[in-house]
Amino acid sequence: MLAEPGHYDYAPYSGRPHIVWPGGARIAVWLAPNIEHYELEPPNNPRRVPWPRPVPDVLNYAHRDYGNRVGFWRMADVMARHGVRGSVSLNVAVCDHYPEIIERCCELGWELFSHGTYNTRYFYDLSEDQQRAVIADSRETILKYSGQSLDGWLTPAITNDETTQHVLAEEGIKYTLDMVHDDQPMPVKVRNGRLISVPYSLEVNDVPLFLNRNTPVERYTAIVKAQFDQLYAEGAESGTVMCLPLHPFLTGQPQRISALDEALAHIVAHDGVWLATGREIAAWYTEHYYDAFVAWLAAGTPGGRR
Amino acid sequence: MSGPGIPNYLDYPLRRRGLDHDRFLHRNLPQARPVVWPGKARVALWVAVHVAHFPMDMPRQPFVAPGGVDRPYPSYWDYTQRDYGNRIGIYRLMRALDARGLRATALLNSAVAARYPALATEIAASDWEVAAAGVDMGRLHHGGLAEADERALVTEAVGTLRGAFRSKIRGWHSPAHSESMRTLDLVAEAGLDYVTDWINDDMPYPVTAASGGLTAMPLTWDLSDLHLLFQQHMDTGEFVEQVLRAFRTLYAEAAQTGSGRILTLTITPWLMGQPHRIRALGAMLDRILEHAGVWPATGAEIVDAWRASG
Numbered sequence: 151m152l153a154e155p156g157h158y159d160y161a162p163y164s165g166r167p168h169i170v171w172p173g174g175a176r177i178a179v180w181l182a183p184n185i186e187h188y189e190l191e192p193p194n195n196p197r198r199v200p201w202p203r204p205v206p207d208v209l210n211y212a213h214r215d216y217g218n219r220v221g222f223w224r225m226a227d228v229m230a231r232h233g234v235r236g237s238v239s240l241n242v243a244v245c246d247h248y249p250e251i252i253e254r255c256c257e258l259g260w261e262l263f264s265h266g267t268y269n270t271r272y273f274y275d276l277s278e279d280q281q282r283a284v285i286a287d288s289r290e291t292i293l294k295y296s297g298q299s300l301d302g303w304l305t306p307a308i309t310n311d312e313t314t315q316h317v318l319a320e321e322g323i324k325y326t327l328d329m330v331h332d333d334q335p336m337p338v339k340v341r342n343g344r345l346i347s348v349p350y351s352l353e354v355n356d357v358p359l360f361l362n363r364n365t366p367v368e369r370y371t372a373i374v375k376a377q378f379d380q381l382y383a384e385g386a387e388s389g390t391v392m393c394l395p396l397h398p399f400l401t402g403q404p405q406r407i408s409a410l411d412e413a414l415a416h417i418v419a420h421d422g423v424w425l426a427t428g429r430e431i432a433a434w435y436t437e438h439y440y441d442a443f444v445a446w447l448a449a450g451t452p453g454g455r456r
Numbered sequence: 457m458s459g460p461g462i463p464n465y466l467d468y469p470l471r472r473r474g475l476d477h478d479r480f481l482h483r484n485l486p487q488a489r490p491v492v493w494p495g496k497a498r499v500a501l502w503v504a505v506h507v508a509h510f511p512m513d514m515p516r517q518p519f520v521a522p523g524g525v526d527r528p529y530p531s532y533w534d535y536t537q538r539d540y541g542n543r544i545g546i547y548r549l550m551r552a553l554d555a556r557g558l559r560a561t562a563l564l565n566s567a568v569a570a571r572y573p574a575l576a577t578e579i580a581a582s583d584w585e586v587a588a589a590g591v592d593m594g595r596l597h598h599g600g601l602a603e604a605d606e607r608a609l610v611t612e613a614v615g616t617l618r619g620a621f622r623s624k625i626r627g628w629h630s631p632a633h634s635e636s637m638r639t640l641d642l643v644a645e646a647g648l649d650y651v652t653d654w655i656n657d658d659m660p661y662p663v664t665a666a667s668g669g670l671t672a673m674p675l676t677w678d679l680s681d682l683h684l685l686f687q688q689h690m691d692t693g694e695f696v697e698q699v700l701r702a703f704r705t706l707y708a709e710a711a712q713t714g715s716g717r718i719l720t721l722t723i724t725p726w727l728m729g730q731p732h733r734i735r736a737l738g739a740m741l742d743r744i745l746e747h748a749g750v751w752p753a754t755g756a757e758i759v760d761a762w763r764a765s766g
Contacts, residue, residue, distance in 0.1 A: 223484060284466065287466075
């Protein structure tokens with residue numbers, strides 16, 4: 151086992167190359183709806199049991215199924231009303247199961263990136279060849295259903311194995327979301343090729359908040375606003391990234407959708423906000439700042455208040 | 457480094473259009489046929505009450521139903537707190553609903569009717585609908601149950617309630633929303649016609665069973681008092697806030713789409729029937745009922761209106 155991921159060196163939040171987002175924006179805000187299918191009878195994985203109850207886990211399966219039948223549509227309407235696009239963390243088998251969902255995403259100009267094939271097919275213990283096969287499947291499926299290239303990656307259920315980031319880079323993935331170590335994009339150390347991390351979030355993510363931390367619905371809005379307000383303030387010094395991960399089966403419920411509506415109203419009311427997709431953030435950073443960050447890291451992160 | 461992998465882990469035999477099982481068809485709510493409720497109401501208000509019996513010696517396997525006995529045997533703490541619901545809480549709920557002209561659907565463990573015939577009489581006198589909800593909370597329907605054993609559970613649950621109530625038993629709820637892949641067949645075989653376990657929609661939809669069609673009804677779990685108050689430790693105010701937010705969303709959607717919606721209020725006597733909560737429940741109901749276009753109905757009435765509206 152490894153004692154650390156090994157994909158990045160320590161980088162203080164001080165003295166970093168100065169980031170400015172397009173149009174002089176100080177914060178890049180992106181929304182990542184996780185559009186998923188959890189299988190009723192998934193295969194076994196040595197390191198994780200897919201369902202808390204014996205198969206068929208009707209309660210938990212159906213709860214997630216709600217997202218594709220109902221929640222997604224409600225959430226997409228609210229996002230469209232605020233002029234905010236999604237960058238879909240997509241279990242690509244959804245393209246085959248529910249192509250109407252993909253049509254709606256494309257109609258709204260959303261990005262599709264891969265969240266693996268199913269959320270019940272973990273990367274734990276996959277060989278590198280198997281990981282490559284999943285990535286190739288994702289690339290082909292997303293291209294076939296949307297005409298888009300596969301640029302971004304979040305391992306299903308964040309079950310990446312030790313080699314996953316290396317394989318992603320070798321397969322031409324441009325940005326990974328498997329690490330939540332920063333509020334700015336960062337170069338990822340991989341054995342071949344080039345990969346960056348784009349900030350995702352487990353803090354303003356509806357799964358930990360609503361399922362694990364029992365967050366009241368008004369509190370959710372307050373947390374999202376507070377996250378935004380701080381990153382917006384810090385963005386005056388150097389551009390920050392805020393990701394709002396979403397799960398239609400939770401936030402798309404009728405008792406919660408107004409909380410998203412209120413949070414988005416707060417965000418879009420500000421100037422200097424770049425409402426971006428993951429791909430756009432990755433491309434801007436890679437074009438304008440990747441080399442500067444690599445050089446700064448190589449020089450021993452000079453320029454802070456030390 | 458990377459190992460040999462997991463054999464056959466990337467086979468996807470059910471990767472296809474629609475769901476990965478054959479119980480019902482995938483449906484996107486915006487594409488569902490519009491529904492017109494009686495009086496052109498916007499929102500049907502379905503009050504569904506879990507009337508449950510939790511045996512003190514309930515088994516821990518295959519899992520403990522939410523609300524089930526949690527502490528070491530003999531847990532008077534767990535047993536009597538739940539039993540309170542059938543002695544006191546449900547009478548308080550009946551009064552609060554009666555005062556507003558509302559009738560609920562009791563999702564009734566048959567053990568409650570068998571143990572407490574006086575309560576069964578009161579439920580019948582309140583003109584509530586009775587839906588079968590298995591035998592008790594320790595007798596779960598699950599994939600490891602033999603077919604004959606599961607059929608016996610359904611037969612006992614439905615038979616007991618048919619003996620105790622003159623009204624027709626039409627609905628089914630499996631304890632803890634747990635089913636085997638046979639449960640729906642057995643429920644249809646027992647002559648029931650609507651089911652409530654798959655919490656995947658806001659509206660009814662057709663379900664296929666070996667011995668006939670069923671209608672799935674949107675009982676709530678995420679918005680139930682059992683989940684919010686008991687499992688998630690929210691306070692009563694948060695439960696009320698979430699129900700009212702759901703109501704506002706559904707009420708607005710009904711106007712926008714021209715299709716009726718359903719607000720299901722899923723409540724539990726040992727939780728919402730507590731003295732410190734009952735007035736909040738009443739006030740919440742008043743907030744909902746002050747709106748025009750709210751149709752209070754039982755599960756069976758909603759099923760009938762949904763079918764007639766097609």
